Amino acid sequence: xxxxxxxxxxxxxxxxxxxxxxxxxxxxxxxxxxxxxxxxxxxxxxxxxxxxxxxxxxxxxxxxxxxxxxxxxxxxxxxxxxxxxxxxxxxxxxxxxxxxxxxxxxxxxxxxxxxxxxxxxxxxxxxxxxxxxxxxxxxxxxxxxxxxxxxxxxxxxxxxxxxxxxxxxxxxxxxxxxxxxxxxxxxxxxxxxxxxxxxxxxxxxxxxxxxxxxxxxxxxxxxxxxxxxxxxxxxxxxxxxxxxxxxxxxxxxxxxxxxxxxxxxxxxxxxxxxxxxxxxxxxxxxxxxxxxxxxxxxxxxxxxxxxxxxxxxxxxxxxxxxxxxxxxxxxxxxxxxxxxxxxxxxxxxxxxxxxxxxxxxxxxxxxxxxxxxxxxxxxxxxxxxxxxxxxxxxxxxxxxxxxxxxxxxxxxxxxxxxxxxxxxxxxxxxxxxxxxxxxxxxxxxxxxxxxxxxxxxxxxxxx
Numbered sequence: 001x002x003x004x005x006x007x008x009x010x011x012x013x014x015x016x017x018x019x020x021x022x023x024x025x026x027x028x029x030x031x032x033x034x035x036x037x038x039x040x041x042x043x044x045x046x047x048x049x050x051x052x053x054x055x056x057x058x059x060x061x062x063x064x065x066x067x068x069x070x071x072x073x074x075x076x077x078x079x080x081x082x083x084x085x086x087x088x089x090x091x092x093x094x095x096x097x098x099x100x101x102x103x104x105x106x107x108x109x110x111x112x113x114x115x116x117x118x119x120x121x122x123x124x125x126x127x128x129x130x131x132x133x134x135x136x137x138x139x140x141x142x143x144x145x146x147x148x149x150x151x152x153x154x155x156x157x158x159x160x161x162x163x164x165x166x167x168x169x170x171x172x173x174x175x176x177x178x179x180x181x182x183x184x185x186x187x188x189x190x191x192x193x194x195x196x197x198x199x200x201x202x203x204x205x206x207x208x209x210x211x212x213x214x215x216x217x218x219x220x221x222x223x224x225x226x227x228x229x230x231x232x233x234x235x236x237x238x239x240x241x242x243x244x245x246x247x248x249x250x251x252x253x254x255x256x257x258x259x260x261x262x263x264x265x266x267x268x269x270x271x272x273x274x275x276x277x278x279x280x281x282x283x284x285x286x287x288x289x290x291x292x293x294x295x296x297x298x299x300x301x302x303x304x305x306x307x308x309x310x311x312x313x314x315x316x317x318x319x320x321x322x323x324x325x326x327x328x329x330x331x332x333x334x335x336x337x338x339x340x341x342x343x344x345x346x347x348x349x350x351x352x353x354x355x356x357x358x359x360x361x362x363x364x365x366x367x368x369x370x371x372x373x374x375x376x377x378x379x380x381x382x383x384x385x386x387x388x389x390x391x392x393x394x395x396x397x398x399x400x401x402x403x404x405x406x407x408x409x410x411x412x413x414x415x416x417x418x419x420x421x422x423x424x425x426x427x428x429x430x431x432x433x434x435x436x437x438x439x440x441x442x443x444x445x446x447x448x449x450x451x452x453x454x455x456x457x458x459x460x461x462x463x
Contacts, residue, residue: 004071004111005144007032017150024153024179030107030146039083039110042143046090063098064091065105067148072112073139074124076131084108087145105148113139153179160209160240162202167226167235173202173275177333177370182206184355184372185271185331194269196252196319199223201233203273204245208237214245215269221249253307255319256384267325267375275333276312313347314391317373318384321351324375329355335368342369347391351377 010016013031020029034045066087068080075083091106113121122138125131157176162168173181181203187193189211195203198216200223207214216233218224224247226232237244259268313334320330330352336345342357352373361367 005109013149020150021153021156022183024157024176026152028107028151029149031149032144032146033106034145036143038140039086039143042145043086043090046087046145060094062095062103063101064095065097065099065102066091067105067107069107070110070112072114072141073110073120073122075110083110107144107146107148109144109146111141111144113141156209160205164239165205165236166239167200167231167233169200169223171275171277172200175202175206178203178206181273181331181333181370182210182212182271184370185273185329187212187271187273191270192268193271193273194323195274196250196255196272196316197274197276198233198245198247199275201236201245201247203275205236205242207271207273208242208245209240212271213243216245216247217250217252218247219249219251224249252319253311253315255315256322259319259323267328267379268323269328270325271329271331272320272324273331274316276316277307278309278312278335310392314388317347317349317352317391318388320373321349321375321377321387322379322381322384326375326378328375330371330373330375332371333368334371335366338365338367340367340369344393346371346393348393349373349391350383350387351375351379 010019016029020026033049034042034047036042036045066084068075068084087106087108095103115121120139122135123132124135157179161175162172165172182193185193187207187210191207191210191212193204193207193212193214195201195207195214195216198204198218199220201216204214204216224233226235233247234244236242316332317330324330334346336359342354346354346357348354353376355372355374357372358370359367360370
């Protein structure tokens with residue numbers, strides 16, 4: 001059953017604040033003063049709280065306010081006022097009520113039953129917005145009353161949001177997601193963090209905010225140099241006075257030769273955090289050895305070719321196993337369809353242990369998963385080829401599921417379109433029209449990505 005709360009124990013308010021400051025998905029942390037199945041039971045619990053609210057270090061001249069929230073249902077303004085009046089005698093110690101900037105805030109939360117889909121089991125309003133009187137009071141699971149200790153870590157996400165950055169690209173990582181990835185990678189001040197597909201540097205930016213030393217690589221020199229003079233991958237770091245990362249151009253398929261992993265000596269990086277290219281918005285490239293320099297070695301830009309997704313994933317896990325220190329973490333995103341089974345479709349490595357794999361639904365059929373792995377075994381170069389060959393649990397079948405993701409998306413869109421046509425969705429059916437627009441959007445985006453990749457290849461060949 002979906003629950004919005006987690007009751008935990010902290011040694012002190014200070015530690016709770018420190019933890020909460022890094023949790024972008026936590027709305028707030030409060031000191032629980034009372035809980036009950038009804039408003040009356042909750043009020044009784046608050047009254048019996050040790051010292052009442054006077055045990056919360058309140059002063060007589062402290063201003064205060066009560067925040068009222070519901071989960072899984074709605075309440076009218078009149079009902080909210082009536083319920084809050086029940087608790088005022090317990091919290092009013094003489095100070096003024098101040099709705100903005102209050103010294104002390106209380107949270108009064110009413111939790112109602114919800115369905116598996118997260119919808120109210122006993123909705124207070126119908127589809128037309130009219131109050132359903134018969135559902136009043138039904139489905140109430142619990143009432144919570146707490147004193148606010150700390151808001152969530154949203155300030156970290158809001159301060160560095162993408163709209164505040166001067167340099168962005170089509171694959172720039174959402175700030176909230178990059179924070180979650182860095183937290184999952186256990187990034188701390190003085191950590192060494194690497195992003196082998198750095199792009200516009202969104203992940204390394206977040207790692208730098210957390211105090212890490214950062215290193216990035218990418219084969220696309222145009223992304224690294226930026227769209228115009230003075231606006232490049234370093235611009236975002238400079239704006240917020242963050243230390244610049246070490247960036248260099250590299251063909252990732254040659255990572256072992258370029259990086260020269262230290263293997264038995266324990267590796268180099270504390271975390272490797274990245275969003276590999278899968279060909280959805282941008283495709284991966286590797287050096288095509290068939291070209292020649294024509295005698296121009298200084299300014300020659302080598303010809304590139306398509307870097308198969310299955311090879312990208314195999315190389316990523318091999319690179320992490322070779323270059324992470326023992327206990328270091330690999331964190332990456334992988335797009336998946338609804339039928340993805342992490343037990344057989346997720347690549348693995350002998351040196352890496354899967355910690356967790358979290359799914360973020362993006363569409364009905366499409367989503368992406370954040371994969372977190374820990375290095376638990378020293379890398380052996382003598383077994384590198386053997387381990388790499390076992391990367392995909394089901395061999396070619398597993399590799400192809402990710403390899404042909406874009407093709408599968410197109411087929412799914414076509415299947416939906418035909419199903420709508422066979423179902424007789426007419427022009428007057430607004431729902432059908434909306435679904436058709438979404439399907440067309442998937443097809444259109446697929447064509448645009450393919451065109452972008454073709455242009456990318458042409459540009460490389462021209463150069």
